[in-house]
Amino acid sequence: MxxxxxxxxxxxxxxxxxxxxxxxALIDINLKIKKGEYIAVIGRNGSGKSTLAKLLNMILLPASGKIYIDGKDMTSGNLSDDEILDIRRRVGMVFQNPDNQIVATIVEEDIAFGPENLGIPTPEIRRRVDYALETVGMRGYEKHEPHRLSGGQKQRIAIAGVLAMQPECIILDEATAMLDPRGRAEVINTIELLNRERKITVIMITHHMNEAVRADRVIVLSDGRLLRDYPPRQLFSEPDFLRRQGLGVPQSVELIDELRRQGIALEGEPVTPEECAGAIMKYLKQKKAHDG
Ligand SMILES: Nc1ncnc2c1ncn2[C@@H]1O[C@H](COP(=O)(O)OP(=O)(O)OP(=O)(O)O)[C@@H](O)[C@H]1O
Ligand SMILES: [Mg+2]
Incomplete structure (x- = not known):
């Protein structure tokens, strides 16, 4: 393996x-993603993010180069339909528009749709639907109508539908772009849980730097080329590069930068809101000890 x-x-x-x-649309992309990693993909409009997602899910075929999934060459040209379907099951996709992903009029039927197509026996489907709803925090919504749910709830149902296929990897293509802040937080929390606790590999395409800051690594695409493949800490220490890419930095990093510009000596390289809060607290405690 x-x-x-x-x-x-x-x-x-x-x-x-x-x-x-x-x-x-993509030029000479060399990527290595380990099982269980959490990867963010960022880049301005048209940089090739969706194209990359579609290649990894075998919706598109490359012009040249290789894709290996779990060691298997996906580009050898002699894959059977079953092998391609198996890859689509193992690498699930969640798209931007929640309404386009609803296939049934009742939540539980919507989630059961994928496994039913695989010919999974009914009791096993039942278990998977329960498990998926539990995981996305939507137990109790089994009989609800998906189109009446909020955007964040719809996206969580879409994620549950992918989970019912027992994927090893989930690719989210701007899955939070159409959501309000609350819906966005619901989806991000769900995805972090899947990654941390269920060890599912996550590839999160996003325009929100606040979301990228949570990833193990951030990949920056620009005009079809991979320009950076860095841990967030390293990437967000290059704010000028990011601004040139039309991307900016997370608000937490912006705040730390501004405090430093105003002469407050914060330690370390905090990037997440929690780390930034920690650095500010540390500074305040030291100042109090010093002043007191
Ligand atoms: N079906 C298509 N036919 C022709 N050109 C396409 C097609 N899909 C994408 N492209 C082009 O390929 C390039 C990469 O597009 P892609 O959709 O992968 O970018 P993206 O980073 O996902 O952009 P966005 O942030 O707008 O979603 C763009 O120049 C786009 O115009
Ligand atoms: Mg796109």
Whole structure:
């Protein structure tokens, strides 16, 4: 078995433009993602984020280069339909618009849809639906109508539908983009739980730097190229690079920068809100001890 759950080598993908000419969407992407990692993918509009997600899920085929999933070459050209479906099961996708992902008129049927298509026996489907609803914090909503739920709840139902397929990896393509702050927090908390407790590999495409700060690594795409593959701490210590990419830094990092500019000597390299709060508290305690 491969050390990496996902590995790409010199991956390239092209689209045909309106004149029928091939235009590159991804150029020479080399990625290694271990089982259980939490990866954020950022980059301005059109940088190739969705294309990358679709390649990893085998919705698109590359022009050249290799994709290995769990050590298996997905680009050898001789995969059977069953093997492709198996990859789609193991690498689940959640998209931006929750309404486009609802397939049934009752929550439990919506979640059961995937496993039913796999021919899973009914008692096992029941168990999976219960487990998935429990995991996304939606127990009690079995008989509800999905279209009447809030955006955050709909996205959690979409995640539950993916979970019912027992995936090893979940790719979220701007799954919080259409949600209000509360819905966004619900989805992020759910995803963090899946990653931490269920050891599911997460690839989170996002425009929100506050979400990227939670990842183990952040990948920056720009015009189809992979420019950075860094832990958040390292990436957010390059605010000028990020601003040039049209990306900015998380509010927590912005706050720490501003406090330092105003002469407050904070220690370390805090990036998450919790770490920033910790650094400020430490400073205040030291100041109190010093002043007192
Ligand atoms: N179906 C398509 N046909 C032709 N060109 C496409 C198609 N899909 C994407 N592209 C082009 O490929 C490039 C990468 O697009 P992609 O959708 O992967 O970017 P993205 O980073 O997901 O952008 P966004 O932040 O807007 O979702 C862009 O230049 C886009 O115009
Ligand atoms: Mg996209």
């Amino acid at each position: 491969d050390e990496y759950f996902i590995r790409t080598e010199h991956l390239c993908c092209n689209y045909r433009d309106e004149n029928g000419r091939e235009a590159p």
